[in-house]
Amino acid sequence: MNDITxxxxxxALGWLGFICCSTAFLLLNSNKITHDQPLYQTLNIIGGIGLTISAIYFNDIPNIAANVLWIIIAVFGFVRFVMLKRRMTK
Structure with a gap:
């Protein structure tokens, strides 16, 4: 794979990340989804990963930090949702 490719x-991964995070925020603010739904957290995880990969490649340290934190928060929300669902089904 050459440098341009x-x-x-x-x-493209950075743009995908931007689209996922923006879509999650739009859906949340238009009341199409809630913060505790897996779709919201999944979009944020995918978005954060795409943006972090882009930031690492372009050596954008503040953006790396912000997006790693974004991923951690989204994973926390997703795991919390899964744990609550498991408790409710027992």
């Missing part, structure tokens, strides 16, 4: 792939 790699940069295009990384840029």
């Amino acid at each position: 790699l940069e295009l792939l990384i840029t």
Whole structure:
């Protein structure tokens, strides 16, 4: 894979991340989903990963930190949702 192809792939992942995070925020604010639904957390996890990969490639340290924290918060929300569902089904 040459440098131009790699940069295009990384840029596409960054845009995918932006689209996922923005879609999650739009759906939340338009009352189509709630913060405790798996779709919201999944979109944020995928979005955060895409943005983090892009930030790492372009050596954007503040963006790396912000998106790693975004991923951690989204994973926390997703795990909390799964644990609550398990408790409710027992």
